[in-house]
Amino acid sequence: MTLERFRMEGKVAVVTGAASGIGRASAVALSDAGARVVLADRDEENLEKTALMVDDNLVVPTDVTKKAEVDALVDRAVEHFGRVDVMANVAGIMGAGGPIVDIDEAALDRVLAVNLKGVFFGVQAALRVMGEQRSGSIVNMASAAIDAAPAGLAAYSMAKAGVAILTRVAAQEGGPMGVRVNCVAPGFIVTPMTQRGTPEQMANVEAMMRKRSALGLVGEPDDIANAVLYLASDASRFMTGQVLRPNGGTAMPA
Ligand code: NAP
Numbered sequence: 111m112t113l114e115r116f117r118m119e120g121k122v123a124v125v126t127g128a129a130s131g132i133g134r135a136s137a138v139a140l141s142d143a144g145a146r147v148v149l150a151d152r153d154e155e156n157l158e159k160t161a162l163m164v165d166d167n168l169v170v171p172t173d174v175t176k177k178a179e180v181d182a183l184v185d186r187a188v189e190h191f192g193r194v195d196v197m198a199n200v201a202g203i204m205g206a207g208g209p210i211v212d213i214d215e216a217a218l219d220r221v222l223a224v225n226l227k228g229v230f231f232g233v234q235a236a237l238r239v240m241g242e243q244r245s246g247s248i249v250n251m252a253s254a255a256i257d258a259a260p261a262g263l264a265a266y267s268m269a270k271a272g273v274a275i276l277t278r279v280a281a282q283e284g285g286p287m288g289v290r291v292n293c294v295a296p297g298f299i300v301t302p303m304t305q306r307g308t309p310e311q312m313a314n315v316e317a318m319m320r321k322r323s324a325l326g327l328v329g330e331p332d333d334i335a336n337a338v339l340y341l342a343s344d345a346s347r348f349m350t351g352q353v354l355r356p357n358g359g360t361a362m363p364a
Contacts (some may be wrong), residue, residue, distance in 0.1 A: 297357025324359025
C-alpha cells in the first residue's frame, strides 16, 4: 500500500525543461513509475532524444517565456491524454552572473522571464485544468540559491526566491481545489547548466561542492528527479506549499 502511493499509472505528467539535465531525469523517473509524460522544452533536438527514453510520451516544443505557448502545451496534453495530473516546471537558465552593479536590464529581464514568469505561466495553466479536475500536483524548480544568496547571482536568486513564494501562494489557492503545489530547491547538480568550464575547472568546482556537502557528495539529476517523483505522487498527499531541499547537506537554513 505504501509503495503503491509512489506509482504513477493512469497519471499524466507535463515536464518543462525535459530536453536536458534535471527535467530529462524527472521525465524518465515519472515514466518509470508509470506516468504518461508530455515533454516540453525549447531545445527540440534534445527533446526528441528524451522521447526515446520515455515510453508513452507526447513531445510539445515550448518556450516557457510565452504564455500562449504554455497554455497551448497544457491544452495539447489534455487533448492527447485527457487530463493533467502533474505539472513539473523545471525549465530554467543560469543567465548572466556578476555583481549587481554590472547586470544590464536585458540580461535581468531574460532570467526573470524564463525562471520566474515561465514558472508562473506553468502554474497558471496547470491550476486552470487541475482546478476543473479537482486534483493535481504542481512541482516547481527553485534552487539552493534561495538560502545561500550567493554573491554574483542576484538575478537567478531573485527569480528562484520568487518561485518559492509563488509556490506558497499557489498552494493556498490550489488547496481548496484539491491541487497541491510544492517546489524543490536543489544544491549543485552536475548537468549541462553547471558544466561551464574546462574539465579541470569542473573538477575543481565538484571537489569544492563535495567538500561543502555534509555527506561528501555531488548531486546528480536523478537525486532531484526522485524528489520530483515524490512530490508528484500520492506519497506526498499531505505536502503542499513546501520547499524540499535535496542538497547533500550543503545549505541548511536554521
Ligand atoms: P539544463 O541541463 O540546462 O536544462 C534546462 C533546460 O531548460 C534546457 O533544455 C534549456 O534549453 C531549457 N530551457 C531554457 N529556457 C527555456 C525556455 N524559455 N523554454 C523552454 N525551455 C527552456 O539545466 P538543469 O541543471 O537541468 O536545470 C533544470 C532546473 O533546475 C532549472 O530551473 C535550474 O535553475 C534548476 N537548478 C539546477 C541546479 C544545478 O545545479 N544544475 C541547481 C538548482 C536548481 P537550452 O539548453 O536551450 O537553454
